[in-house]
Amino acid sequence: MKRFFAKKVITALLFTLILFTFSFLNWKVAYPDLKVSALSYWTDNEQNKWEQLSTLIANVSNTMSDKVFEKYTYIETYGYIQELLGKNEINNFEVIKATDGTLHYTYFTSGANDVSKLVERMKRLNQAASEVGSKVIYVMTPDKYITGVTKFERGMPYNYANETADNFLEELADEEIDTIDFRDLMKEDDQYKPESFYKTDHHWKIETAFWAFTKFVDVLEEKYGFEFPNEELYANLDNYNQITYKDSYIGSMGRKEGKLYSKVEDFTFIYPKFDTNFYFYAQSGSQEIKTEGRFEKSVTFTSLLSGDGDVYDATNDKYFTYMDGNPAFAEVNNFNEPNGAKVLFIKDSLMVPVASFFSLGCSKVYMIDPRYYYGNIEKVISDYKFDYIFVSYTPQNLTEEFFPFYESNLPGRWWMHDCPFINWNGVL
Structure with a gap:
């Protein structure tokens, strides 16, 4: 019985170690892009940070989903298996x-x-x-x-x-x-x-x-x-x-x-x-x-x-x-x-x-x-x-x-700040 529980404990510890290891590696891969998203959010939305918070959350979520350690090794393996099986759909019919x-x-x-x-x-x-x-x-x-x-x-x-x-x-x-x-x-x-x-x-x-x-x-x-x-x-x-x-x-x-x-x-x-x-x-x-x-x-x-x-x-x-x-x-x-x-x-x-x-x-x-x-x-x-x-x-x-423009007869979208790209130093 003790050996049985010892195996359970070792398995749990190994699983936890692998989980934390991959979490750290994924975080390391995603961190540069997460940093850019955070800096852009604070820089570009000085007047309406709360309104754009959902955009930041979505960007963070997308980054964490996309920036995965050895992501394409997994994708290649998955795709090759699909090819061997003769499958004509990927990602639940997305492609x-x-x-x-x-x-x-x-x-x-x-x-x-x-x-x-x-x-x-x-x-x-x-x-x-x-x-x-x-x-x-x-x-x-x-x-x-x-x-x-x-x-x-x-x-x-x-x-x-x-x-x-x-x-x-x-x-x-x-x-x-x-x-x-x-x-x-x-x-x-x-x-x-x-x-x-x-x-x-x-x-x-x-x-x-x-x-x-x-x-x-x-x-x-x-x-x-x-x-x-x-x-x-x-x-x-x-x-x-x-x-x-x-x-x-x-x-x-x-x-x-x-x-x-x-x-x-x-x-x-x-x-x-x-x-x-x-x-x-x-x-x-x-x-x-x-x-x-x-x-x-x-x-x-x-x-x-x-x-x-x-x-x-x-x-x-x-x-x-x-x-x-x-x-x-x-x-x-x-x-x-x-x-x-x-x-x-x-x-x-x-x-x-x-x-x-x-x-x-x-x-x-x-x-x-x-x-x-x-x-x-x-x-x-x-x-x-x-x-x-x-x-x-x-x-x-x-x-x-x-089509985010002219959603109503009002002159412009009331929740949007003025165009941030009008007053730049380039050639107009």
């Missing part, structure tokens, strides 16, 4: 594999989402922008699921994202808000196909994004009289360098189950051969970035292409080479085209490389990612007086999180 091997974000639902609130906010944005002389256009980037082409195994959930997008565009048309649907444009040019997207990511390839940039310019010129200078130079792929990094990229979905399940893929970096001259400013929380010079030295961050760092680390995501990914606020000043248009993109990540190329023909391009921007978007629209405002999200992002 599923189509019959062609491509990965897709999805969830269980019975139909398209209601978009009436989103349409109402777009209507208010359009009204406010027109009062200061800005033209608003909603730009629908494509969902990776291609109706009639993408096939799932029986029993896999479908999220009805494209149906939600169709309803949204239809209701915007009823409100006489202009729209551009890249899904239709891609079908016209035979670009809406699985090869246009990364297998392990929800993003379109950089090559596809460049095509989208040229098509975007054509549509704006044809339908809206947009003046894009030097189009023959800027919109011709022959005037760009293309460097392909073989087997170097794994996207956000691929990082969830590892290279043994989804495999790595190629990434192509595209940048101008011709002379360019930019100033780039970005801000997220308390972090600022200021760069200047040629396109590849300012608007893009080529250190991400070096191959240094863990391929799984989101901060090494090669797609973020363009404009450093998704900063809360960014401004691009093009000194070669001082008479070009001044535009704002309120967007998600699919539009980032498109906007990067588009900046070649503009004097100023501003970008806001509403997921991370704590300023007052309404005030930015009122104060900056853009020539064009492009609101652009992929169908899966047609949710209230991406």
Whole structure:
């Protein structure tokens, strides 16, 4: 009996020791990011700390969940076992594999989402922008699921994202808000196909994004009289360098189950051969970035292409080479085209490389990612007086999180402090 209890005690002690050891190692891995979150919270929210406390708690929770000791060793093991078992879903159907091997974000639902609130906010944005002389256009980037082409195994959930997008565009048309649907444009040019997207990511390839940039310019010129200078130079792929990094990229979905399940893929970096001259400013929380010079030295961050760092680390995501990914606020000043248009993109990540190329023909391009921007978007629209405002999200992002502006008829969100990115020392 004593030996039995002794084994129990030893087992309990070993379990406790292992638990505390891994807790310490996890804390050590997560501490740098936790420190940044805490400092940003105290620095950026001097006037409304209590209002933003929930954001801090969420950031801490996400960091502790993401920064785990030897996290990707566990993920690789899990993914390899799933591959051996022939499983086509990961993380309780968060990511599923189509019959062609491509990965897709999805969830269980019975139909398209209601978009009436989103349409109402777009209507208010359009009204406010027109009062200061800005033209608003909603730009629908494509969902990776291609109706009639993408096939799932029986029993896999479908999220009805494209149906939600169709309803949204239809209701915007009823409100006489202009729209551009890249899904239709891609079908016209035979670009809406699985090869246009990364297998392990929800993003379109950089090559596809460049095509989208040229098509975007054509549509704006044809339908809206947009003046894009030097189009023959800027919109011709022959005037760009293309460097392909073989087997170097794994996207956000691929990082969830590892290279043994989804495999790595190629990434192509595209940048101008011709002379360019930019100033780039970005801000997220308390972090600022200021760069200047040629396109590849300012608007893009080529250190991400070096191959240094863990391929799984989101901060090494090669797609973020363009404009450093998704900063809360960014401004691009093009000194070669001082008479070009001044535009704002309120967007998600699919539009980032498109906007990067588009900046070649503009004097100023501003970008806001509403997921991370704590300023007052309404005030930015009122104060900056853009020539064009492009609101652009992929169908899966047609949710209230991406439409935090003009929630009511009040002039601005009463709980938000004034835009923290207006009075900076960069070029306006």
